[in-house]
Amino acid sequence: MDSRPPPPPLPKRRLTALDWLLFGLVALGIGLVVWRVNAVLVYDWNWPRVFGFVARFDEERGQWVANLLLQGLLTTIRLAFWGTILAALIGLVMGWWRTCDSLALRIISRTYVELIRNIPPLVFIFIFYFFIASQIFPAIGLETINTKSPWVDNTAFRIAFGDPALFTNFLSGLICLALFEAAYITEIVRAGIQSVPKGQWEAGRAIGLSPTSLLRDIIFPQALRKILPPLAGQFITLIKDSAIISLISVQELTFLATEVAASTTKVFETWILVGGMYFALCYLFAFIFARLERRAGRSARQET
Amino acid sequence: MSETPLVEITGLCKWFGEFSALWDINLSVMRGEKVVICGPSGSGKSTLIRCINQLEEHQKGSIRVDGQEVRPGMKGIEKIRREVGMVFQSFNLFAHMSVLDNLTLGPVRNRGMAPAEARELAMSYLEKVRIAEQAAKYPAQLSGGQQQRVAIARALCMQPKLMLFDEPTSALDPEMIAGVLEVMEGLARDGMTMIVVTHEMGFARRVADRVVFMDKGEIVETAPPEAFFGAPRTARAAEFLSQLLAH
Numbered sequence: 130m131d132s133r134p135p136p137p138p139l140p141k142r143r144l145t146a147l148d149w150l151l152f153g154l155v156a157l158g159i160g161l162v163v164w165r166v167n168a169v170l171v172y173d174w175n176w177p178r179v180f181g182f183v184a185r186f187d188e189e190r191g192q193w194v195a196n197l198l199l200q201g202l203l204t205t206i207r208l209a210f211w212g213t214i215l216a217a218l219i220g221l222v223m224g225w226w227r228t229c230d231s232l233a234l235r236i237i238s239r240t241y242v243e244l245i246r247n248i249p250p251l252v253f254i255f256i257f258y259f260f261i262a263s264q265i266f267p268a269i270g271l272e273t274i275n276t277k278s279p280w281v282d283n284t285a286f287r288i289a290f291g292d293p294a295l296f297t298n299f300l301s302g303l304i305c306l307a308l309f310e311a312a313y314i315t316e317i318v319r320a321g322i323q324s325v326p327k328g329q330w331e332a333g334r335a336i337g338l339s340p341t342s343l344l345r346d347i348i349f350p351q352a353l354r355k356i357l358p359p360l361a362g363q364f365i366t367l368i369k370d371s372a373i374i375s376l377i378s379v380q381e382l383t384f385l386a387t388e389v390a391a392s393t394t395k396v397f398e399t400w401i402l403v404g405g406m407y408f409a410l411c412y413l414f415a416f417i418f419a420r421l422e423r424r425a426g427r428s429a430r431q432e433t
Numbered sequence: 434m435s436e437t438p439l440v441e442i443t444g445l446c447k448w449f450g451e452f453s454a455l456w457d458i459n460l461s462v463m464r465g466e467k468v469v470i471c472g473p474s475g476s477g478k479s480t481l482i483r484c485i486n487q488l489e490e491h492q493k494g495s496i497r498v499d500g501q502e503v504r505p506g507m508k509g510i511e512k513i514r515r516e517v518g519m520v521f522q523s524f525n526l527f528a529h530m531s532v533l534d535n536l537t538l539g540p541v542r543n544r545g546m547a548p549a550e551a552r553e554l555a556m557s558y559l560e561k562v563r564i565a566e567q568a569a570k571y572p573a574q575l576s577g578g579q580q581q582r583v584a585i586a587r588a589l590c591m592q593p594k595l596m597l598f599d600e601p602t603s604a605l606d607p608e609m610i611a612g613v614l615e616v617m618e619g620l621a622r623d624g625m626t627m628i629v630v631t632h633e634m635g636f637a638r639r640v641a642d643r644v645v646f647m648d649k650g651e652i653v654e655t656a657p658p659e660a661f662f663g664a665p666r667t668a669r670a671a672e673f674l675s676q677l678l679a680h
Contacts (some may be wrong), residue, residue: 331488332525332584336539336591337515346538350529 201385219311224318262301302379321352361418445494472647518588578609
């Protein structure tokens with residue numbers, strides 16, 4: 130073995146002339162659009178005007194403060210954070226119900242998934258908002274919460290949920306978004322649970338595990354590893370879908386961007402900037418998830 | 434040996450859809466007895482032993498384990514399963530757990546055993562199946578034969594009254610089979626009650642008190658191993674044995 134020579138290098142993949150031609154075509158296309166916008170469209174670009182809506186200098190307090198767009202981005206991040214947690218919880222329970230023995234629970238979860246998946250998100254949001262959020266919230270007394278009380282108006286609450294005065298509004302948007310995304314997560318969880326080989330269930334039953342222990346100790350840990358990639362994709366979709374919540378006046382990034390675009394008439398700059406913000410946020414999440422997956426993959430490799 | 438049988442099956446019938454998988458099975462297994470079930474594939478051997486711990490639900494007949502009736506969809510089936518160890522053809526070790534965790538899960542979750550005590554118990558069984566040095570590894574890092582020995586130890590950790598073996602050596606490479614059979618023979622010597630579905634005739638001759646031959650979902654012949662292998666009474670058993678010996 131020791132006398133064998135080291136391996137010769139394998140051929141490297143290089144960009145060919147055809148690849149460069151392809152790049153050239155793409156660049157040409159982009160150039161064409163830019164030229165059209167500059168030459169044909171009479172538009173007065175004014176980036177500083179829009180940047181002013183990200184953050185502005187408060188003369189009274191003598192410091193920089195977040196303006197509309199940054200506030201909107203923060204609300205979107207809050208929506209994404211709580212929405213992810215809530216959607217994951219609902220999706221986990223519903224996904225488990227989809228696969229459990231009880232017919233009643235299977236009917237409930239199946240109905241939930243089919244209802245939401247077969248209605249356009251926009252329509253669902255309107256129905257939810259007008260019939261549920263504006264009826265149920267007052268009924269359980271959410272509207273009468275004193276937003277000035279120190280229990281609500283404190284730093285921790287502001288960091289977690291934003292302006293207390295807008296809390297019910299934020300909450301209805303959050304629940305709406307979570308319910309919507311959870312239907313898709315339900316199906317991912319169901320597929321994950323069903324992907325665990327039958328032998329694992331049988332072995333767990335054969336040593337006399339209770340149904341709860343079987344799920345918690347055997348099935349969920351193995352399912353979770355399989356569903357991590359599609360789950361990550363769904364969470365990123367959740368961030369992007371949060372833009373629709375703007376239609377029920379939740380003051381997140383898209384809602385405030387509409388206002389900025391309307392009041393400044395700097396439509397192009399606003400939406401390009403907002404697009405960049407969404408891209409940065411989603412790409413960051415994708416990056417974090419990819420790292421998590423690699424970590425999970427490392428420990429899984431040890432097992433297989 | 435006590436008078437009442439540990440397993441008592443009467444008039445057992447089982448269908449998969451329209452297909453009749455088991456028909457009028459009557460079988461009693463006494464404490465300490467070793468029964469080998471053989472027969473052509475699809476004859477219902479596996480289905481029969483899987484009915485005993487209700488991995489398959491039967492439609493007719495009665496199964497009693499240690500005096501207690503086992504019924505489909507019953508409450509408290511877990512209690513009965515804890516007394517009945519099972520070893521599968523494809524091992525079915527918990528893939529995301531180390532060997533040691535595979536063994537301790539049952540005692541800790543089902544018997545409320547302290548983790549340290551469970552680890553001690555697990556190590557003693559791993560030593561018994563001669564695989565203690567692999568305790569920290571994951572199932573996929575072991576060979577098939579090692580995995581099956583771990584699976585036997587996992588079942589033993591529940592300290593069952595009865596062990597069911599569902600073709601435990603059929604998925605193994607030839608050189609792995611001997612180690613698994615040795616462990617099973619040791620278990621038999623210790624007096625464990627065993628029902629074994631297998632085609633290992635050598636094992637059946639050495640260990641079995643009775644051989645049960647099944648065909649098309651029925652018990653065709655029951656006999657001591659020497660009698661069964663030497664001079665089967667039924668034509669179907671004779672044909673099966675000649676096919677088994679042909680290769």
